[in-house]
Amino acid sequence: MITHLEGKLVEKNPTNVVIDCHGVGYFVNISLNTYSALGSTDNVRLYTYLQIKEDAHTLYGFANKAEREVFVLLISVSGVGAGTARTMLSALTAAQVRSAIINGDVATIQSVKGIGAKTAQRVVLDLKDKMLKLQDLADEPSAIIHSNKEEALAALEVLGFVRKQAEKVLDKVLRTATQELSVEELIKEGLNQLT
Numbered sequence: 692m693i694t695h696l697e698g699k700l701v702e703k704n705p706t707n708v709v710i711d712c713h714g715v716g717y718f719v720n721i722s723l724n725t726y727s728a729l730g731s732t733d734n735v736r737l738y739t740y741l742q743i744k745e746d747a748h749t750l751y752g753f754a755n756k757a758e759r760e761v762f763v764l765l766i767s768v769s770g771v772g773a774g775t776a777r778t779m780l781s782a783l784t785a786a787q788v789r790s791a792i793i794n795g796d797v798a799t800i801q802s803v804k805g806i807g808a809k810t811a812q813r814v815v816l817d818l819k820d821k822m823l824k825l826q827d828l829a830d831e832p833s834a835i836i837h838s839n840k841e842e843a844l845a846a847l848e849v850l851g852f853v854r855k856q857a858e859k860v861l862d863k864v865l866r867t868a869t870q871e872l873s874v875e876e877l878i879k880e881g882l883n884q885l886t
Contacts, residue, residue: 693750697736703729705871708752710735719752720773723781727840727865728754742766742773749773758785760825768817770810779803782866791815792822840865843877852885860884 696719698712705726710717719737721729729735737752738759751773753759758780765776765788779788782803791799792815801811840861847857864872864880872880 693739693741695736695738696752697734699733700729700735708735708737710737710752717750719750720777721752722758722777723865724784725752725754725758725780726871730839751777753780755785757825761785761788761822764818764821764825765814768810768814770813771806775803775805775810778805784862789822789825792818795819839872839874839877842874843881846874846878847881847885850882852881857881857885 696710696712696717698710698717700708701711701716702709703726705723707718707720708726708729710719719739721737725737737754738756739753740751740759740763742749742751751759751762753762762773762776762780765771765779766773779800783791783799787799790796795815797808797811797815800806800814801808806814843861844854844857847861848854860881861877864877864884
């Protein structure tokens with residue numbers, strides 16, 4: 692089992708990256724949250740999950756261990772495949788998914804594209820106890836320090852905005868963005884929606 696990859700970031704797309712580890716290029720599927728966390732760094736470390744099926748070996752990468760743990764729990768639910776779990780972790784952070792499940796917030800889970808009412812209820816029902824056993828995800832250090840979102844968030848805080856509210860707005864901006872936004876663009880978009 693490949694537990695993490697550390698190497699040079701050769702290619703970066705919103706849904707996948709290629710990491711060169713000592714001359715071997717690994718194609719890794721990622722969530723949008725991991726994509727945002729990667730920033731513009733050359734050397735990265737991604738925590739990985741290798742899914743083995745008869746017809747394919749697929750590698751998924753995550754910015755931190757918490758996101759990987761949530762992903763593994765999500766795909767353990769009947770009806771939730773790796774693609775759906777990745778979509779969920781692109782629309783919501785690992786901490787938001789955990790919080791929604793613990794609080795029985797079916798509506799938040801159902802708001803993710805491809806998740807129906809029955810699946811959302813099953814996710815909450817099957818994972819509530821398991822999510823409670825996970826450590827607080829806010830304490831999990833990211834493998835990639837200083838993402839654009841974090842820098843923009845810090846700037847908005849300095850400008851006097853409440854962190855929680857600013858984070859909500861930035862998450863929304865990142866979800867709807869068609870391309871990677873610079874720190875300046877994120878701050879500008881955040882200010883437009885906060886004022």
